[in-house]
Structure formats: C-alpha cells, structure tokens
Amino acid sequence: MGKKQITLKDIAKALDISISTVSRALKDLPEISEETKIKVRKFAKEHKYKPNVLALGLRTNTNNTIGIIIPEIVHYFFSSVLSGMQEEAEKEDYNIIICQSNEDQLREVKATQILLSAKVCGILASLSKTTTEFDHFQEVIDNDTPLVFFDRICTGINTDKVVVDDYNGSYNATEYLISTGCKRIAFLGAGPNLAISNNRRMGYEDALRKHGMPVDKTIMPICDTISLAKEVVPELLLRTNRPDAFFAINDEVASSCINIIKSFGYHVPQDISVCGFTNGNIAEATDPSLTTVDQRGHELGTIAMELLIGRLKGKEKKEGVVNKIIRTKLIVRESTK
Amino acid sequence: MGKKQITLKDIAKALDISISTVSRALKDLPEISEETKIKVRKFAKEHKYKPNVLALGLRTNTNNTIGIIIPEIVHYFFSSVLSGMQEEAEKEDYNIIICQSNEDQLREVKATQILLSAKVCGILASLSKTTTEFDHFQEVIDNDTPLVFFDRICTGINTDKVVVDDYNGSYNATEYLISTGCKRIAFLGAGPNLAISNNRRMGYEDALRKHGMPVDKTIMPICDTISLAKEVVPELLLRTNRPDAFFAINDEVASSCINIIKSFGYHVPQDISVCGFTNGNIAEATDPSLTTVDQRGHELGTIAMELLIGRLKGKEKKEGVVNKIIRTKLIVRESTK
C-alpha cells in the first residue's frame, strides 16, 4: 500500500547520518567513504528511492520537459512528427508535454502561456492555419525559452526552423508527371496563408516553366479538403480541355480525386494521372495505389527535437539561427504512368 | 530581453512589504487591506508575474500533470484518443505528458518509471501487444497514483477501465452482413493476446450462432496487418467455397482486402462484401468506400480523461472500480450490399 515516496531525509534518519551525506553518496562523490556509500545505496535500492523532480526543478529552475504546439494530432503527418519527437526526447531523457491548437490562433496563444508557466525548457511549434499575429511567440523568445518552428514556420520570428523541402518535393513530382507524358497538370492547392502551400505551388510552376509548359491559373484551384474536391474536380473534368493529371496538396484530396475520376469513366493512370503529398496510410488503400511525395514526418520530428535539445545543452553557443531542410522523396506507385 | 521570471520576493522587495503579504494579496485573502491588494496586483500584472509551478508542486507534491502511455501515436484510432484526452485535460487545466510503448513491453515498463518519477497525478494507459506481465502497473497502484486503462485493458489489475464496446460492435456488424444476405463471412482477426480481439471474435461468433450459421474456424485466420492480408486473403478466395464477405479487424486490412478481391475479378459488394473496424481516414479513400465500425476514439479519450480527473478531484470517494463502455456505431458505406 502506497507509502509516500521515500526521501533523502528518510534515508538519513534510518541510517543515522546527515542528508547531505546521503545525497553525496548517491551521486558517488569521492569524498564519501566506500562503506557509507554501500550502506546508502543498499537502503535506497531496497526502498526504491527516486529523487523528487520537483525539488530538483526548483533548484535548477528547469524540469527537463519540452513543450510541443501542434495544429492537429489526428493527422498522419503531424502524428508522425510527434512520434519522432517523442522518441528522440525519450532517448535524451526529456519529457514532452503537448498542446493542440486545433488550427485556432486563440488556442495557440493559450498554449504558449500554458507551456511557459509550466516552465518547459524549450518549445517546438507549428503554426495553426489561422494564425496571423505572432506576439505570443515573441514572448517565448523574450522569456529566454528556446523555440524551434517545424513545418509551418513563422518567418517573422528570429529563431531556428526545420521544414520539409516542399518546393523540391513539388518540383520533382511535377517533373516526374511531365516525364511520363502528362501535358496538362492541374494543381489542387491550399490557401495563401501558409508558406508551405506557396512553396509547393512555386515548385510546381517552376517545373512547368522549365519544360516550356504554360502555367494556367484556371487549373490551380484552392482545393485542400475532400469536400472541396467533390466540387472542384468534377468541374475540371467536364471542361473541353480537361487535365490529364492532378497534383494534390495532400493524400486525402488525391484519393478523393481518384475516385471521382473513376466515377466519370476515366482510367487512372491511363487517362489521367494522380499524385498526392504526404505518403500517409491512405496511399496504399486507394485503387490504384497512390504515387505521392513522402513528407518524412518522423525524421522531421526527430531532427527538430535534436536541434532543440542541442540548443539546451550547449546554451553558450549562440551560432545564429539554424534552418534545416528535410529532403522529401517521391514514392511512385500505380496512380501515375 | 529575458529577465528571469519575477518572484514573490521581487514584488515584496519592490513594494517594501513581506513575501507572505504579497502571496496573500494575490490570492485575495480577506486579511489584506484593499489598498495593499491593489498595489500588489498592479505590480504583478505589470511585471507578468507567474507563480512558479515547481515551487508549488514541491509543497503539494503534485504538478497537475497526467501521464499517458499509448502503444503508437501514428495510428488513427490512438491519435483520436490522444486528441480527446488532450482537449479534456486542457479544459480542466491539466497538462499531459506522453510516452509511446511502440508495442514493446520493455518500453512500456520504462514509461511507467518515467511517469512515476515525473510525479504525475495519474496515468492513462493502453497495453502494448507484447505485454504479458503487469508488475509495472501494480507498482503504479502501490504508489498511490490513480490509473485508468483504456481500450487495451488489463483485467488482472484492479483499477478503472474504459473500453470500446468491441463485442457489440462486432456483433452488430456481423448481423448486418447477414441481413444483407451474406452466407459465409470470413473473420480476419488478431492474435489471442489482446482482450479486444477476442471480444470481437466472440461478437462475430455469437451473431453467427444466433442466426443458425456455422462457426467455421478455417475462415477465421489471424490477419491484422496488410502484409498478412496479402498472404491470407488470396488463399481464401481460391477455395471452392470461398467466403462471400470479409469482416476485418481494422480498416487497413479491410482496404487491402477490397483491392485483392478486385484483382481477382470479383466485385465489391455484389460478389463479396467487406467490413472494417475503426472508421479512420482510410474508410472514405477506398473504392468502394468502406463500411466499418466507428470506434469513437475521441469520445473514449475524453471519457477516460474525465474519469481520471474525477478520481483526482474527489480522492476520498473510493466507490470501487469503474468500468465504462463506449458504444460503437456501424457506418454503412458502399463495400457492403
């Protein structure tokens, strides 16, 4: 039955020595006799002594905890990132505490407050789609709490960033579609709020230009959800010069795209190719299976956490802001020629 | 630039009063004059005073943090659960710290150690697939840390549990398949290690029996991953009396099932029906879209967290062990007749 955790004082009393001796014995400091050390260690082990992290934290004003602000946990990419962060943190003996912004700026602001008052050692954050003001992140910096942005970064704040190579991922995928003979590639993108969306659009456009193909804004609608796809894709298919390929900003839209195309009697990929972005669990479930850009969320999470912990450990090295880029990889499956 | 967080002492010194007066003023205790309170509040607000949670925790030996042990974050169901827990915890002003067992008993054991030494107020846990010993959870209980199991529960430990109604979910789905005219329903299940898998199997069997149909072990293989499906499903389809329906233990297997069936030239659902379990993002991506049992992860997470926090707040009410059951719901789409 739950006897309250044993403390140094308890050990000291039991062995009739002072608290400081116990403390030093357990830390194996040289000034304590071997005899005493053995006694203390034995007693501590038998009674499952665990140092009280709160007391430790109070002295050092830190608690080996890292805060994470993430837009949405239920999301293949973000959960992969989270998983990578968790593993890396555990390896380095840090705990993580997680806040979810749910794509809402207010909750994001609240999250920074929560994490600061929880006295985390550092914060990893990805912007919500609706965030247009960044004072709360500046406050984190002013508070001397190291901050690393991942994926959805904020260019206005002077701090470390880790991003997926959206531009090249998009460029390469587009170029691949062109190489398989696609002449008219539609781009299903997101709104202009997030930099990642713009980067993908630019990669797509530049690939077209490089190959002397026109950039046609009329086949570049905003379409980043399944319900939007159900409106937008049929309309595109009914045009006289319909696209012969769709490049979608995420796998969900791409999968929806495939199904709509098939319902129009076209064949994927013979008539129309489809390419996604993420490489989530959906990519193998579609028929045909989905060619898509692997976003490497797990690596991104690992690297962002590594970077942050590096900052924490070597606080003196103020070597300016670091920007890391995770290379994407095109995964070719059956939805492209 | 980051001036270190302001403390009660700083306020006291600045206002030339004692620390205890400051403390009481901020807590709005009646024994402090209104005049002093106003002074203190003003100064505190101006300097963004935030109480040091570590110091608070040291006194009360608690830190408003709840630990979560989860098999795998990158998993639709579990990430939904996590999301529900996070929201509920935030609503009640608790932080969550997360450990991932990755389906590995050793890491699960380590996770309990981490959480206990982090002095969490309570723990929410779901068993890893490989866990066969439960001493580490008994230790949690012995440590007087409230513990709630969710989804993958441990019957050997006497504590609260929240589960999905696997039996009825499975029973209803099977009955639905029967009602659409299926005569020979294969069950693609998981190994016997987890109770949830057995419950689903029993629901399936009982539904068959109720409708006077034979329970045929030869069409109930262990098949809970896509790679297993690629071995098992073709073999079943080649038999002389092939199944006319597949009931899979998760959506991934079900989706793989659909694709394999189509590659054999059969039609879904006209020739063969398919039903999954989870209702994840895959369910709308398959063609035809997937009929599946909604596991309601978000609700489960919310309710498990509610239950735990209830325990924490009303520690005296020792009303025995609570078992909560989340009702599942069959989502009928196009993969069944």
Added chain:
DNA sequence: AATTTCTACGCAAACGTTTGCAACATTTGC
C-alpha cells in the same frame, strides 16, 4: 484608564534537493 477585540501584516517553517563551507578525526611529515 485599562482591557479586550480587530485589522493588517510579518516571521519562520516546510516541501526535497544540492553544495560551499566548517568541523572533526586520523594520519602524515618534520
């Protein structure tokens, strides 16, 4: 005028650690 009652505040202990310094005993060196 002497006693009691308020009012408003301060002192100090406690939570569990770590750590600089002092203190003591024992050995060493001359």
Added chain:
DNA sequence: GCAAATGTTGCAAACGTTTGCGTAGAAATT
C-alpha cells in the same frame, strides 16, 4: 610531539511557494 595535510562528515542556505502563529497598533468595550 606538534603542525599540517588528508579524509570523511555535518550545517545551513538556497530555490519559490504557502500557511500557522505571533504581534503591533488602532479601535472598541468596560
């Protein structure tokens, strides 16, 4: 035989709070 060096331990302060108790001065009661 005495000082110095060495080896082992304890004391006490500090981290930032909260809170029981004590107390100064003022007001109210005799």
